[in-house]
Amino acid sequence: MPTFESFRLPDAGEGLTEAEIVEWHVAVGDTVAVNQPIVDIETAKSLVELPSPYAGVVTQILVEVGTTVDVGVPIIVIDTDPGGAAAPAPDAGQASAAVAADADAGGGPATGEAPAKEAVLVGYGVGEQASARRARAPQPGSAAPSGPAATIPAAAPAPAPAPTSAPSPAPRAAVSTPAAPAAVTEPQRAHALAKPPVRKLARDLGVDLDSVNPTGPGGIVTREDLLAYSNNAQVRALATYPDDAGWLSQGVVSADGRQTRVPVKSVRKRTAEAMVTSAFTAPHVTVFHTVDVTKTMKLVARLREDREFADVRVTPLLIALKALLLAVDRHPEINASWDDATQEIVYKHYVNLGIAAATPRGLVVPNIKDAHRLGLKELAVGLAALTATARSGRVSPTDMADGTITVTNVGVFGIDTGTPILNPGEAAILAFGAIRDQPWVHKGKIRIRSVTQLALSVDHRLVDGELGARVLADIAKVLMEPAHGLVWG
Incomplete structure (x- = not known):
């Protein structure tokens, strides 16, 4: 006989207590297999695709899209024996x-x-x-x-x-x-009452008279009513913005169309909480350095033509990541975290290199696991995979767990530099700015060189000014002269 199994919302990782149903990939009556993706959920950290733990036929979808559900609540019912004999019914x-x-x-x-x-x-x-x-x-x-x-x-x-x-x-x-x-109450105003000149003006303005609130005697739409409605509609149009990311559609528009209120939840809520905690818990200090990266740009051009790197994307960011790893190897004490509960400094003997990625759902920081063990090509492969995952919006909690140090590439937006906020639990974050051709004193003469700005924010409880400056200086040396990487590596 039919066997009904309820699939309860699981903990998608790291003790999360709730998630929002984003999209169902199945409908009632569909046949599903074990491990077939059936629903996308958005947790406080990422968008996660849940597979079916059962094979059978979907009989009920218990939670609608857009609903936030606690972990452990049934979300779907699957008949795992749809071909079984029906239960005996009374005559x-x-x-x-x-x-x-x-x-x-x-x-x-x-x-x-x-x-x-x-x-x-x-x-x-x-x-x-x-x-x-x-x-x-x-x-x-x-x-x-x-x-x-x-x-x-x-x-x-x-x-x-x-x-x-x-x-x-x-x-x-x-x-x-x-x-x-x-049915009787439905046609309250079948047609708006208005004089011919007002009707002509409505046609010229492209306004439906039935949607205008009349204030004239006997419920007639006046010219003033029509113009007021048209002006209000124009305000709505001027106050409307592109919604490619879909965030406006999640909110409620005010009566005058000038505001949209969107509830703060999931990834964006978690990001806000983490940034506030970091900014007001860890004392931030930021050091800056302007660097001539002309030789790095030449190296990038050569690597792009190298057959060994033909199947990966080589960018200046890749060299910056390698430079940071070399600097951490020379100054391992920057790769640490502050344990407030035990009042201990935890030094990490591995580098999980985080890359800050802006997504429509908020800022996420997935990391390349054990990046300190990777060569330049392996690092390029890891960066490409991480970037593709972040863009798809399907970064898992595991991808973001246990980061040790982070890079934020603000240069991709054409920004020179900034004062980045530390990812919680880390002691340093590097901002890599835009690379621009500009006048630079090179070998005693003014030349046009490729120049960028670096900014390193550190937790001053763990990293003093000297250590932060030495780390940033070493990163800059590799970017100015990539040959240092051969010596330090």
Whole structure:
């Protein structure tokens, strides 16, 4: 017989307590396999794709898109034995007697709850879990049940012409009649009243007169009413912005169209909390350095033509990441964190190199695991994979866990530099600015060189000014002269 399995929302990682349903990939009636992606959820850290733990047929989707659900709450029901024999049903005589007894006992007409409960489980038999939900299934004016369960109410249609002697059809007539008043109240203003000049002006302005609130005598739309409505519509148009990321659609627009309020949740909420905690817990100090990276740009051009790097993307950021790893190797004490609970400094003997990525859902910082062990090409492969994952919006909590030091590439937006805020739990973050051709004193002469600005923010509890300056200076040396990497590496 059919076997119904409820899939409860799992903890997607690191003790998260809730998630929002973003998109269902299946519908009721679909056949699913084990590990087939069935739903996207957004946690406080990332967008996660959940696979099905069961194979079978989807019978119920319990949570709508946009709903935030606690971990452990059922979100979908799957019949894992859809081809099994149905549970034995009572014969027609017993069913009719049960319906009649229910009506005589004052439990409602024959077309009340009992048939609706049976209709919920058409073709599947009766199970405890389904019966617990039956009370919510009947809705006023709902369609008559069909299939095997419909045999109970089907016995009553014959007396329909005589409502006084057959209780079953009477409630159906009573249920359908309330729709009549709604039909009467619907056409309150079939057509707006307006003088011909006002109607012509409405056509010229492209305004539907029926949508204008009339203030003239007898409910007539005046010229002033029309112009006020048109001006308001123009304000709405001017106050509307492109919504490529979809964040405006998640909010509520004010009556005048000048504001949209969007609830802070999931990734953006987590980002805000983390940044506030970092900014007001760790004392930030930022050091800056302007660097001639002309030789780095020449190296990038050569690597792009090298067959060893033909299948990966080589950018100046790749060289900056390698420079940071070399600097950490020379100054390992910067690769640390402050444990406030135990009042200890934790020095990391590995580098999980984070890359700050701006996504439509907020800032995420996935990291390249054990980046200190990677050569330049392996680092390029890891950077490409991380970038693709971040852009897809499907960064998992594991990708962002246990970062030790971070780079934020503000130069990709054409920004020279900034004062980056530390990723919580880390002691340093490097901002890599835009590379520009500009006048520079080179070998005693003014030349046009490729120049960028670096900014290193550090946790001053762990990193003093001298250590921060030495680390930034070493990064700059590698970018100015990549050959240093051969010596230090």
